[in-house]
Amino acid sequence: MDCATKLVTSRQNFSSIKTNKYQLGNHYVKVFYRISSLCKIDQEHVKISDSTMFIRRLEQLKDVTKQAMPPSYWEFITDGIFYKVQQKDVYDEVVEDVVKRLAEGSNGILVGFGQTGSGKSTTIAGLEFVSNENFGIAPRVVKQLLEIKKQFNGNNRMTIEMSYIEMSKTAVYDLLKQYPNNVNPWHVDKESTKFIINTECQALKELYLGEARKETKETKNYLSHINTSVLTFYVTIEDLSFNNVNRVKSRLHLIDMAGSDTVGNLTCVFKTKGEVGSANLAKTSLEQFFLCLVEKSQKTIKSRLRTNPLIFFLKDDLNISSTLRFIGHINTDKEDLQISLSMMRFGQIIKGYKPSSIQIEQPAKMTPENKIRYLQRKLQELEEERIQNSMLLNVDLTSNINSERAEHLQKIVKDYLNNHISELDIIRVVDASMAFKMFKDLYTQWEQERQKLYKEASLSFGKRISDSEISLQKKKWSSRSSSTMATTKVGKEKRRVKKSKDASVDEKLSMVEKVDKQISVQSFFDSRAKHSTLKTIASQDISSGSISQSAKRRKSKFTTSIQRRASEVKQRSVSSFTDGIISDTVVTPDIIPNQMEAWNGFSKDPKYTSFMEECKSNEKNISSIYEQYIEALKLLNEQKVNIDAIKQEIIETKMIMKFKSTDSDKYTEAIFMEAEAKCKEKKDNAEKDHVHQKEIVFRYLSELKIYLDRRRDLKEELTRNFDAFCKEKFNLPMPTVKCSTELIKGSAASIQLNEFHVDENMPEKLVETIEISEIQIGQFKKIMQKERSKVVKMRALDNKKIYDKKCYL
Numbered sequence: 001m002d003c004a005t006k007l008v009t010s011r012q013n014f015s016s017i018k019t020n021k022y023q024l025g026n027h028y029v030k031v032f033y034r035i036s037s038l039c040k041i042d043q044e045h046v047k048i049s050d051s052t053m054f055i056r057r058l059e060q061l062k063d064v065t066k067q068a069m070p071p072s073y074w075e076f077i078t079d080g081i082f083y084k085v086q087q088k089d090v091y092d093e094v095v096e097d098v099v100k101r102l103a104e105g106s107n108g109i110l111v112g113f114g115q116t117g118s119g120k121s122t123t124i125a126g127l128e129f130v131s132n133e134n135f136g137i138a139p140r141v142v143k144q145l146l147e148i149k150k151q152f153n154g155n156n157r158m159t160i161e162m163s164y165i166e167m168s169k170t171a172v173y174d175l176l177k178q179y180p181n182n183v184n185p186w187h188v189d190k191e192s193t194k195f196i197i198n199t200e201c202q203a204l205k206e207l208y209l210g211e212a213r214k215e216t217k218e219t220k221n222y223l224s225h226i227n228t229s230v231l232t233f234y235v236t237i238e239d240l241s242f243n244n245v246n247r248v249k250s251r252l253h254l255i256d257m258a259g260s261d262t263v264g265n266l267t268c269v270f271k272t273k274g275e276v277g278s279a280n281l282a283k284t285s286l287e288q289f290f291l292c293l294v295e296k297s298q299k300t301i302k303s304r305l306r307t308n309p310l311i312f313f314l315k316d317d318l319n320i321s322s323t324l325r326f327i328g329h330i331n332t333d334k335e336d337l338q339i340s341l342s343m344m345r346f347g348q349i350i351k352g353y354k355p356s357s358i359q360i361e362q363p364a365k366m367t368p369e370n371k372i373r374y375l376q377r378k379l380q381e382l383e384e385e386r387i388q389n390s391m392l393l394n395v396d397l398t399s400n401i402n403s404e405r406a407e408h409l410q411k412i413v414k415d416y417l418n419n420h421i422s423e424l425d426i427i428r429v430v431d432a433s434m435a436f437k438m439f440k441d442l443y444t445q446w447e448q449e450r451q452k453l454y455k456e457a458s459l460s461f462g463k464r465i466s467d468s469e470i471s472l473q474k475k476k477w478s479s480r481s482s483s484t485m486a487t488t489k490v491g492k493e494k495r496r497v498k499k500s501k502d503a504s505v506d507e508k509l510s511m512v513e514k515v516d517k518q519i520s521v522q523s524f525f526d527s528r529a530k531h532s533t534l535k536t537i538a539s540q541d542i543s544s545g546s547i548s549q550s551a552k553r554r555k556s557k558f559t560t561s562i563q564r565r566a567s568e569v570k571q572r573s574v575s576s577f578t579d580g581i582i583s584d585t586v587v588t589p590d591i592i593p594n595q596m597e598a599w600n601g602f603s604k605d606p607k608y609t610s611f612m613e614e615c616k617s618n619e620k621n622i623s624s625i626y627e628q629y630i631e632a633l634k635l636l637n638e639q640k641v642n643i644d645a646i647k648q649e650i651i652e653t654k655m656i657m658k659f660k661s662t663d664s665d666k667y668t669e670a671i672f673m674e675a676e677a678k679c680k681e682k683k684d685n686a687e688k689d690h691v692h693q694k695e696i697v698f699r700y701l702s703e704l705k706i707y708l709d710r711r712r713d714l715k716e717e718l719t720r721n722f723d724a725f726c727k728e729k730f731n732l733p734m735p736t737v738k739c740s741t742e743l744i745k746g747s748a749a750s751i752q753l754n755e756f757h758v759d760e761n762m763p764e765k766l767v768e769t770i771e772i773s774e775i776q777i778g779q780f781k782k783i784m785q786k787e788r789s790k791v792v793k794m795r796a797l798d799n800k801k802i803y804d805k806k807c808y809l
């Protein structure tokens with residue numbers, strides 16, 4: 001798989017481009033291109049600059065008289081060109097936002113089109129590889145949707161379903177059904193299977209099975225798909241908080257078009273003329289439909305809907321308010337230029353652009369005029385970029401922010417304050433402006449608390465200090481930059497205060513200064529250090545010889561009250577900070593690095609020893625039952641595979657019997673019947689074992705559930721205990737607490753529930769943690785191969801029957 005860097009990324013700036021007057025292009029319609037990583041870019045024929053592709057004009061190559069002229073190219077504007085990039089990069093750039101919009105109720109269509117063997121299926125499905133890093137768009141959509149689903153709770157519910165169909169010129173097949181799986185081409189929506197996705201594992205298994213049921217032709221290197229396939233995700237979001245359930249439905253279609261080609265091309269020698277023609281027709285139909293769409297001709301659009309089952313199926317979703325993404329796949333080899341040009345033109349039609357022809361001089365021969373033209377164009381581009389940037393900087397983008405985004409920003413603020421991220425990570429203009437607004441609010445809040453405390457402190461000494469005096473004093477105090485300077489100034493300040501016969505003001509100011517330090521942002525996250533600082537400062541002041549005994553007494557009283565208030569303010573700050581800004585953080589107990597010491601103290605405290613022991617023993621139980629459960633599950637799956645194999649044997653025996661029935665004698669028939677009976681007996685026994693094994697699996701599962709429930713309670717208790725410990729030892733609650741990593745080491749939370757077929761009844765809590773491993777992909781591939789060979793055999797038998805029938809007739 002590719003590992004080189006991304007060649008060109010998306011560019012949104014199309015202003016310098018000649019567009020069709022019926023331009024369809026809005027920011028929801030994007031056309032990308034992926035150049036097959038198996039071919040080298042031939043610079044003479046193909047050039048790429050940003051997201052613009054230049055392809056050599058073919059007539060110039062063919063016409064010898066024109067070959068001496070400067071090379072002339074077609075210019076195609078795209079939203080991004082990928083060459084030798086990771087699957088993830090393609091996904092992030094092209095699909096991620098489509099899925100987000102899908103969860104918000106917007107329909108979407110993603111079409112992978114291109115020449116035979118150019119990498120369409122790799123981009124859309126990517127199931128032939130052994131690592132999930134190489135998964136294509138479909139498995140990644142499943143993962144992202146399930147992640148979004150996790151965020152729905154309470155009155156909001158999200159349901160994800162999928163259907164998977166394959167379309168040939170004349171028929172439509174349901175890929176989620178066993179062969180024979182024809183559906184009525186005009187009732188695909190009603191007749192196709194809708195599979196409810198609860199886990200990534202189940203969905204992947206269905207994807208692999210669907211892949212196996214596709215019609216393919218074996219080539220030297222890979223299996224080529226003959227037909228177009230459409231994988232549709234149906235998302236339903238329900239809000240149950242009203243009397244009438246509020247329901248939003250949306251669909252996302254991932255279309256893997258049949259490979260277009262020219263009959264006789266080396267890339268498609270294995271395909272019949274009919275198959276090539278049918279693939280080209282599918283692309284042309286879509287192209288024609290888009291031309292109608294671009295021209296907004298409702299009448300023609302309607303009539304076109306009835307000409308093609310694919311367009312009919314996509315129907316309402318195929319319009320410009322949906323999010324449309326097209327990924328064209330091309331080879332840049334000279335012999336494939338013609339078909340590549342056709343693919344590029346398709347993209348331009350979708351965007352509503354008119355390809356223009358330009359001449360590109362070779363750099364060595366560049367004339368001054370061309371240089372000026374080139375530089376002028378670059379200048380214009382930069383100028384436009386500058387205008388856009390300055391617009392972004394000056395526009396208040398924060399007003400349009402939704403709650404999810406706001407939550408995300410709150411998390412950024414929290415992470416920044418916790419030193420988990422740097423300023424550079426808040427680089428986006430919107431993020432930065434919102435984040436700084438939050439910093440400001442936070443600061444204002446603390447500043448108000450501080451002022452309030454100051455006033456209260458002044459009042460408690462029976463003397464009111466005017467606001468101006470406070471600010472004057474404050475300024476003087478805050479201007480101290482070093483400890484020595486501070487000492488000298490303290491002396492001066494005290495002399496001045498003595499002169500004004502108000503020594504108590506000085507004391508109060510020094511106390512308030514300490515409180516200031518105490519509630520500063522830094523000290524907020526370093527509670528222990530601050531706490532001791534407070535004590536040290538207080539004791540230093542108290543022992544200071546310049547203060548009289550009564551002042552000392554007053555001061556110590558004052559210190560205690562200030563300390564208490566500081567602690568109160570801090571606690572209030574902590575809770576308001578947590579409530580207002582990082583309300584999402586306290587849910588999971590977490591240990592942040594500078595609290596490790598506190599955690600160690602807590603875990604060794606004899607008061608909590610028995611509690612900690614219980615936590616550990618619960619984790620141990622989870623581990624051991626989990627292992628047994630996995631073993632039992634493995635056996636269960638093996639049994640299932642065995643049963644499938646026996647069933648297959650029965651089918652095959654029956655089929656052979658049917659075929660032989662015409663010319664076989666009674667003796668042969670009896671042998672077949674006996675073989676079938678034996679298979680059935682084997683199947684019955686295997687099914688009995690399977691039922692028994694299922695019971696064992698569920699027993700382990702329910703046991704595991706009990707321990708996991710206990711773990712949840714223990715976690716809550718742990719949070720409470722740790723909080724109490726921190727309050728007791730440091731006089732401060734911990735802002736966030738987490739189980740020690742040591743504690744959960746080896747626990748089921750850290751174990752990834754493995755592979756294997758998981759029954760629907762498996763509790764969601766467990767299923768959520770499933771990560772797809774390479775072993776599991778291997779198993780899926782085995783299932784796929786088995787299913788494929790089964791379908792191939794059955795198809796061959798059907799074709800033979802049809803052939804025999806024809807011959808007979």
Ligand SMILES: Nc1ncnc2c1ncn2[C@@H]1O[C@H](COP(=O)(O)OP(=O)(O)OP(=O)(O)O)[C@@H](O)[C@H]1O
Pocket residue numbers: 001002036037038114115116117118119120121122123128221222223224225226258259260329
């Ligand atoms: N980005 C890539 N990285 C590695 N291998 C790739 C990539 N793209 C395609 N291939 C390889 O090229 C071959 C053809 O790819 P794929 O099946 O995706 O093409 P296709 O366009 O779907 O073909 P067809 O139209 O014949 O079905 C496969 O062997 C695949 O592994």
